[in-house]
Amino acid sequence: MVQLSCSDIQLNFGGVRALSGVSFEVRQGEIFAIIGPNGAGKSSMLNCISGLYHPQLGKVLFEGNDVTNLPPYERTKRGMARSFQNIALFRGMSVIDNLMIGRHLHQSAGLLTGGLYYGPAQAEEIKHREYVEEIIEFLEIQSIRKTIVGTLAYGFQKRVELARALALEPKLLLLDEPMAGMNHEETEDMVRFILETNESRGITIIMIEHDMGVVMDISNTVCVLDFGKKIAGGTPDEVQRDPHVIKAYLGEEDLEEP
Amino acid sequence: MQIDLEKTTFPKLLKQNAERYGEKKSALRRKGLGIWRPFSWRQYYENVRDLALGLHSLGFKSGDKLAIIGNNRPESLFAEIAAQAAGGIALSLYHDATHHEVADAIRRFNVSFVIAEDQEQVDKLLEQKENLTDLRHVIFIEKRGMRNYHDDILTSFAKTEEIGRGVHGESPGLFDKLVDAGKGDDTAIICMTSGTTGEPKGAILTFKNLINMSLALNEADPKTENDEFVSLLPLAWFGEQLMSVASPLVVGYTVNFPEKPDTAMADMREIGPQIMLSPPKVWESIAATVRVRMMDSTRFKKFMFNTLMPIGERYADAVLSGSPPTLTQKIGRFIAHILLFRALKDRLGLSRIRSALTGGASLGSDVFRFFHAIGVNLKQLYGQTEIAGVTCMHRDGGVNGATVGLPLPGTEIRIDESGEILSKSAGLFSGYYGDRGATNLALTADGWLRSGDTGYLDEKGHLTVIDRIGDVLTLADGSRFSAQLIENSLRFSPYISEALVHGGGHSKLVALIGINSRVVGKWAGDNKLSYMTFADLTAKPEVIDLIAGEVSRVNQALPEQARIVRFAIIYKELDADEGELTRTGKMRRDKVLTIYAELIDALHMERDRVRIDTGIEFPDGKIGHIQTTVTIRKV
Numbered sequence: 042m043v044q045l046s047c048s049d050i051q052l053n054f055g056g057v058r059a060l061s062g063v064s065f066e067v068r069q070g071e072i073f074a075i076i077g078p079n080g081a082g083k084s085s086m087l088n089c090i091s092g093l094y095h096p097q098l099g100k101v102l103f104e105g106n107d108v109t110n111l112p113p114y115e116r117t118k119r120g121m122a123r124s125f126q127n128i129a130l131f132r133g134m135s136v137i138d139n140l141m142i143g144r145h146l147h148q149s150a151g152l153l154t155g156g157l158y159y160g161p162a163q164a165e166e167i168k169h170r171e172y173v174e175e176i177i178e179f180l181e182i183q184s185i186r187k188t189i190v191g192t193l194a195y196g197f198q199k200r201v202e203l204a205r206a207l208a209l210e211p212k213l214l215l216l217d218e219p220m221a222g223m224n225h226e227e228t229e230d231m232v233r234f235i236l237e238t239n240e241s242r243g244i245t246i247i248m249i250e251h252d253m254g255v256v257m258d259i260s261n262t263v264c265v266l267d268f269g270k271k272i273a274g275g276t277p278d279e280v281q282r283d284p285h286v287i288k289a290y291l292g293e294e295d296l297e298e299p
Numbered sequence: 300m301q302i303d304l305e306k307t308t309f310p311k312l313l314k315q316n317a318e319r320y321g322e323k324k325s326a327l328r329r330k331g332l333g334i335w336r337p338f339s340w341r342q343y344y345e346n347v348r349d350l351a352l353g354l355h356s357l358g359f360k361s362g363d364k365l366a367i368i369g370n371n372r373p374e375s376l377f378a379e380i381a382a383q384a385a386g387g388i389a390l391s392l393y394h395d396a397t398h399h400e401v402a403d404a405i406r407r408f409n410v411s412f413v414i415a416e417d418q419e420q421v422d423k424l425l426e427q428k429e430n431l432t433d434l435r436h437v438i439f440i441e442k443r444g445m446r447n448y449h450d451d452i453l454t455s456f457a458k459t460e461e462i463g464r465g466v467h468g469e470s471p472g473l474f475d476k477l478v479d480a481g482k483g484d485d486t487a488i489i490c491m492t493s494g495t496t497g498e499p500k501g502a503i504l505t506f507k508n509l510i511n512m513s514l515a516l517n518e519a520d521p522k523t524e525n526d527e528f529v530s531l532l533p534l535a536w537f538g539e540q541l542m543s544v545a546s547p548l549v550v551g552y553t554v555n556f557p558e559k560p561d562t563a564m565a566d567m568r569e570i571g572p573q574i575m576l577s578p579p580k581v582w583e584s585i586a587a588t589v590r591v592r593m594m595d596s597t598r599f600k601k602f603m604f605n606t607l608m609p610i611g612e613r614y615a616d617a618v619l620s621g622s623p624p625t626l627t628q629k630i631g632r633f634i635a636h637i638l639l640f641r642a643l644k645d646r647l648g649l650s651r652i653r654s655a656l657t658g659g660a661s662l663g664s665d666v667f668r669f670f671h672a673i674g675v676n677l678k679q680l681y682g683q684t685e686i687a688g689v690t691c692m693h694r695d696g697g698v699n700g701a702t703v704g705l706p707l708p709g710t711e712i713r714i715d716e717s718g719e720i721l722s723k724s725a726g727l728f729s730g731y732y733g734d735r736g737a738t739n740l741a742l743t744a745d746g747w748l749r750s751g752d753t754g755y756l757d758e759k760g761h762l763t764v765i766d767r768i769g770d771v772l773t774l775a776d777g778s779r780f781s782a783q784l785i786e787n788s789l790r791f792s793p794y795i796s797e798a799l800v801h802g803g804g805h806s807k808l809v810a811l812i813g814i815n816s817r818v819v820g821k822w823a824g825d826n827k828l829s830y831m832t833f834a835d836l837t838a839k840p841e842v843i844d845l846i847a848g849e850v851s852r853v854n855q856a857l858p859e860q861a862r863i864v865r866f867a868i869i870y871k872e873l874d875a876d877e878g879e880l881t882r883t884g885k886m887r888r889d890k891v892l893t894i895y896a897e898l899i900d901a902l903h904m905e906r907d908r909v910r911i912d913t914g915i916e917f918p919d920g921k922i923g924h925i926q927t928t929v930t931i932r933k934v
Binding site: 170171174175177178181183184186233237240241 | 331332333334443444446558559561562565
């Protein structure tokens with residue numbers, strides 16, 4: 042079942058064309074990777090899906106509904122969550138508080154009951170805290186749950202960002218370079234978490250990643266962008282063999298060996 | 300409670316406790332999802348019952364062995380006692396054991412059932428399933444990551460308990476029948492010896508051995524049913540078996556399991572245990588942490604620490620030398636307690652500690668002094684796994700760094716002609732599993748246990764342990780000296796984590812030193828010293844100077860003949876996976892002496908430097924390469 046489809050997306054910044062005629066479909070429950078050289082338009086594509094940018098042409102359909110012109114928070118309500126390439130957390134707050142904010146969408150207590158922490162508000166807070174604790178256990182960040190985010194090592198912050206996105210209870214998770222800047226061990230952990238998220242929670246994942254080893258290992262479908270155009274798409278095997286992809290990554294085949 | 304040693308077993312004790320305390324008292328607690336979750340004695344009992352019946356219906360029979368591998372958690376205890384209730388024998392393995400070690404233990408002890416904590420542990424077993432012919436069932440606790448595992452050998456813990464619940468519904472009397480068949484002389488556990496000398500062996504211990512030991516220890520150092528204990532160390536270590544399994548069943552105190560190994564210290568602070576038994580490594584690291592943090596602290600805090608610590612130390616010196624502290628010392632200590640020690644102990648999770656014990660190896664007198672200074676009444680235990688752990692311990696008023704205290708009630712200690720310490724008690728094991736030869740070597744003809752240590756009893760009956768028989772140094776003037784004593788003093792330095800002092804028939808003493816990478820690394824950073832790898836750090840002249848300073852400080856307190864003349868820093872960190880340390884972090888001297896023979900030779904031959912070019916095999920089979928030059932420094 043197709044969960045998300047993008048058709049003929051075109052995005053311009055003034056005279057610069059960041060994306061032109063990009064189309065693809067993401068099926069429910071798969072891991073979908075967007076790859077491409079620097080400046081290929083990967084993050085722009087992700088921003089079009091999450092609603093940070095609105096393409097001039099083309100449509101984004103999420104579960105059959107046109108969301109092209111909806112603002113990000115409307116899309117979040119419909120079940121999209123994302124993490125950012127440059128970590129976007131509340132640096133002065135603890136891990137728990139960052140995650141509890143992720144639950145905000147699902148909370149209904151009003152100013153008065155919430156402010157007084159009374160009756161149903163209390164029960165609701167406990168319920169959400171439990172949900173957050175499950176994510177903490179899932180991502181193995183128990184030892185830092187009360188630590189201020191700004192003081193954490195980079196690898197941990199990345200993990201907390203994933204946690205915050207999961208706290209939204211999304212159906213579709215958008216990850217912008219989840220492994221960037223991580224060492225080998227941290228990358229292995231992250232891969233494990235992404236796979237677990239996908240398999241046990243059944244969350245569809247769209248990710249941008251530069252680590253080709255990881256992309257080819259874990260994704261079901263790969264979409265390759267170059268200069269704002271989709272140059273290939275398919276299973277990792279198909280994409281690896283595609284002459285256009287080889288050209289985009291390694292240059293012309295007939296070039297002299299250096 | 301009256302305990303009949305001939306009849307009592309762990310499952311029987313558990314049943315009695317479940318009847319006595321029911322739902323009213325927590326037997327176990329585990330932190331999960333951020334909250335401490337209790338298990339009452341009744342729940343403890345019911346879990347054991349269901350699991351035992353589940354194992355029984357999977358074909359676990361009397362005499363079968365069940366191995367448990369993973370971090371400590373309530374399920375580890377359920378598994379152990381369930382195996383015993385079903386008439387079998389439990390065996391705990393270190394959670395960080397390599398797959399070779401696991402396979403080796405399973406083969407040697409004919410293990411047919413394994414309870415594995417998670418996917419990681421299951422992988423170790425499945426990888427070499429073909430070679431493990433005795434292995435019939437692997438029961439995993441955590442379902443996570445196990446979705447795509449379909450091996451017939453696998454069953455989940457929850458499923459096994461569910462089967463057991465069904466069996467209990469059909470034949471309610473079965474469990475009682477199984478439990479009633481047990482008696483005191485049945486084998487309860489096979490416990491691995493530490494393996495500081497030679498390969499680890501499996502000591503066979505009966506319920507009688509273990510229960511007797513818990514009773515004797517409780518008589519010497521009373522505990523109450525309202526005490527709290529935090530299970531921090533692997534259950535494969537005998538001390539943890541004694542404190543987490545046997546003693547709580549006898550005394551009724553509560554055992555707490557931390558959420559994760561890396562939250563253990565924070566979780567311990569939340570519990571504030573009254574009881575703690577750890578090997579010297581843990582106490583040394585707590586003391587080192589305090590001093591390292593002080594280096595980093597504000598000037599005011601440093602001033603307070605440097606002013607008040609000597610007051611505590613003077614008090615400790617009085618206590619440790621056996622003379623009652625003077626009134627001035629008492630008042631001084633009280634003020635220091637209010638201003639500093641109270642807060643410090645709270646930070647360490649030791650604010651309520653009453654029974655603080657160290658065992659498994661000797662603890663340096665500097666560490667003793669540190670803990671007594673801040674008001675932790677730390678006591679040394681001495682003994683061997685082969686005699687259910689403990690033979691001697693310090694009593695109040697007789698604590699001092701030199702002796703290991705008085706024998707426990709019911710324990711006899713004797714020194715033979717060669718100076719070896721021999722012991723005998725109701726805790727004495729029935730032998731090593733499948734190793735008659737080793738058993739015969741460990742016991743004398745008249746049934747005393749040989750400790751392998753040399754020592755003497757003083758006129759008050761306190762035992763002093765000098766060292767392992769093979770490690771006693773003969774100095775130039777013919778006198779004998781303990782290498783351990785010097786090594787312990789060296790290790791008290793926050794910069795030094797391992798030390799091996801060697802005489803080797805030569806009159807001059809030399810030392811191999813392992814630096815503490817965290818502390819020395821930080822020191823290097825503070826002093827704007829750049830380095831690439833650990834080997835590079837150990838070769839920096841500044842670091843060698845730093846260690847030389849520490850060595851001369853230790854030398855000053857030693858007699859002229861027992862001073863270290865030359866040392867070298869080991870170019871890699873010692874690792875249990877490479878057999879250099881035991882799983883509890885003790886150095887295996889034989890291994891280290893073999894691996895670093897080149898360095899030892901160079902030290903004795905008074906060379907200036909040694910070129911090292913060596914391969915190391917990592918646990919995953921990859922070969923690493925170390926090329927470095929080790930400088931030998933004269934002190």
